[in-house]
Amino acid sequence: MSFVKYLAVLPFLGILVGVPLLNQVQPLVMGMPLILAWIVLWVVLTAVIMAIVYRFDPANRDSGEPRV
Amino acid sequence: MSALIIIVATIVGVLCLGLVARRGTVMDLEQWTVGGRGFGTILVFVLMAGEIYTTFTFLGGSGYAYGHGGPVFYILSYGCLAYIISYWLLPPIWRYAKQHRLIAQPDFFAHKYDSPALGLLVALVGIVALIPYLVLQLKGLGVIVGAAAYGSISPTVAIWIGAAVVTTYVMVSGVRGSAWTAVVKDTLILAVVLFLGIYLPIHYYGGYSAMFSAVDAAKPGFLALPAKGESIAWFDSTVLLTALGFYMWPHSFGSLFTAKDERVFRRNAAMMPVYQLILLFVFFVGFAAILKVPGLKGPEIDLSLLRLSVQTFDPWFVGVIGAAGVLTALVPGSMILISAATLLANNIFRAFHPQAADATVSWVARMLVPVVALVAVIFTLRGGSTIVALLLMGYSFVTQLFPTLIACLLPHNPVTKEGAIAGIFVGVATVAATSLTHTSIAGLFPGLPATLRDLNIGIVALVLNLIALAVISAMTRRRPAYA
Numbered sequence: 001m002s003f004v005k006y007l008a009v010l011p012f013l014g015i016l017v018g019v020p021l022l023n024q025v026q027p028l029v030m031g032m033p034l035i036l037a038w039i040v041l042w043v044v045l046t047a048v049i050m051a052i053v054y055r056f057d058p059a060n061r062d063s064g065e066p067r068v
Numbered sequence: 069m070s071a072l073i074i075i076v077a078t079i080v081g082v083l084c085l086g087l088v089a090r091r092g093t094v095m096d097l098e099q100w101t102v103g104g105r106g107f108g109t110i111l112v113f114v115l116m117a118g119e120i121y122t123t124f125t126f127l128g129g130s131g132y133a134y135g136h137g138g139p140v141f142y143i144l145s146y147g148c149l150a151y152i153i154s155y156w157l158l159p160p161i162w163r164y165a166k167q168h169r170l171i172a173q174p175d176f177f178a179h180k181y182d183s184p185a186l187g188l189l190v191a192l193v194g195i196v197a198l199i200p201y202l203v204l205q206l207k208g209l210g211v212i213v214g215a216a217a218y219g220s221i222s223p224t225v226a227i228w229i230g231a232a233v234v235t236t237y238v239m240v241s242g243v244r245g246s247a248w249t250a251v252v253k254d255t256l257i258l259a260v261v262l263f264l265g266i267y268l269p270i271h272y273y274g275g276y277s278a279m280f281s282a283v284d285a286a287k288p289g290f291l292a293l294p295a296k297g298e299s300i301a302w303f304d305s306t307v308l309l310t311a312l313g314f315y316m317w318p319h320s321f322g323s324l325f326t327a328k329d330e331r332v333f334r335r336n337a338a339m340m341p342v343y344q345l346i347l348l349f350v351f352f353v354g355f356a357a358i359l360k361v362p363g364l365k366g367p368e369i370d371l372s373l374l375r376l377s378v379q380t381f382d383p384w385f386v387g388v389i390g391a392a393g394v395l396t397a398l399v400p401g402s403m404i405l406i407s408a409a410t411l412l413a414n415n416i417f418r419a420f421h422p423q424a425a426d427a428t429v430s431w432v433a434r435m436l437v438p439v440v441a442l443v444a445v446i447f448t449l450r451g452g453s454t455i456v457a458l459l460l461m462g463y464s465f466v467t468q469l470f471p472t473l474i475a476c477l478l479p480h481n482p483v484t485k486e487g488a489i490a491g492i493f494v495g496v497a498t499v500a501a502t503s504l505t506h507t508s509i510a511g512l513f514p515g516l517p518a519t520l521r522d523l524n525i526g527i528v529a530l531v532l533n534l535i536a537l538a539v540i541s542a543m544t545r546r547r548p549a550y551a
Binding site for chain 2: 008011012015016019020023024025026029031032033034035036039040042043044046047048050051054057059060
């Protein structure tokens with residue numbers, strides 16, 4: 001967990017640093033303006049990253065919870 | 069007229085549901101989402117996804133996409149960052165609140181800092197921030213009733229009707245509200261927005277690529293952040309402000325106290341971001357409207373979704389869309405109204421009448437419901453702001469509580485109660501002064517570089533808040549006994 005939790009910093013960088021760098025409409029990605037497609041990518045990655053953090057966090061161990 | 073009939077029927081139906089809920093068959097939403105595994109994952113998805121849609125996202129989100137373009141993407145961005153913060157922020161708050169049996173946000177601050185005065189201030193900040201939030205729901209109700217009446221009801225009358233409906237709803241269904249209404253609302257709004265967000269771009273443009281290309285050709289650069297005004301500096305500061313303020317609202321603070329165990333918050337941090345993607349469809353509606361119902365200006369942009377619907381569909385279907393919209397305003401609107409009235413009664417009235425009986429306090433809360441609604445109507449009628457601007461104003465207020473909250477969760481809190489009060493006071497006063505006088509940083513300091521000029525004023529207030537907090541804390545700190 002010690003270093004896995006630092007993954008949570010990435011979405012902050014992706015959105016607060018990435019969006020200003022990729023602030024343009026063209027090219028369209030998956031039919032969406034580039035800036036929007038980039039944000040969508042980070043929304044999905046945030047969910048993935050937080051699922052990983054959850055999995056490795058010792059605070060969530062040993063429970064009867066069947067779902068992640 | 070058929071649109072209006074469907075909407076009126078919906079309102080009457082919702083009030084009946086409220087009456088039923090009050091008669092004792094209260095349907096607990098927990099049963100649907102947690103206990104009722106028999107209902108399956110699809111229903112759980114519908115409820116969670118439908119919850120994302122409020123008046124703010126439904127009318128405000130589409131309207132902002134229509135009128136402002138690229139800057140609307142902030143709405144999709146801040147939720148994710150807020151959920152990440154929640155993973156570490158909510159469990160310690162929940163633990164402390166459970167241990168000390170605290171049920172409201174001001175109680176939490178008052179207890180942590182051992183200062184009833186701070187609790188009073190936090191309650192006031194909460195009420196002040198809830199007012200624009202309530203105003204935007206009423207605005208939404210007014211927009212819907214006005215559009216569904218095809219011009220036969222004036223906006224002013226529509227807003228009065230909206231306020232009367234919310235107030236009646238709260239008075240009828242009581243403090244618990246009706247979970248059935250939430251179920252109907254979440255299902256209906258999800259179906260409506262998914263349909264609109266898919267159908268309209270295909271119907272009018274042939275697809276998403278074609279739609280965005282057409283908009284980009286007509287308004288080059290409109291779909292990205294502009295160089296001035298709502299620029300990248302505005303985007304970053306606004307995303308940060310709203311992400312930090314996400315859990316500072318009195319009503320979200322209140323609902324987290326009801327969670328059964330702290331792991332729920334951590335699991336949600338991984339689940340909730342995905343639901344945010346549902347917001348895309350409401351943006352698509354707003355973008356589709358840009359070239360099809362051009363010319364809406366200023367606060368009128370909130371009308372774009374309904375204008376395009378009126379132009380595209382038969383009146384009965386406009387009625388269905390309007391009914392979904394009414395529910396998305398009614399459910400959160402009633403919750404906000406209850407929060408504000410309860411804060412006023414429990415944390416302000418009781419502070420000055422400590423000997424008041426519980427029955428008296430809940431009577432005061434009930435009597436305050438129409439009063440708060442009336443105040444919101446007055447602000448709504450003064451008009452001038454878009455739905456998104458109203459919510460941002462509320463966020464500027466509640467986010468001022470963030471530094472004080474974080475500090476008190478630290479193992480050794482460096483902030484004194486005097487520092488906390490000073491920080492919150494300075495931050496909130498800055499926001500109030502700038503929003504009442506409509507001042508922007510660009511207006512105050514035209515010589516500043518563009519990056520600083522475009523910063524969200526709430527972030528500037530937050531910096532002043534931190535300075536006051538640090539200075540006053542340093543001046544009033546007592547020597548710790550163990551040092």
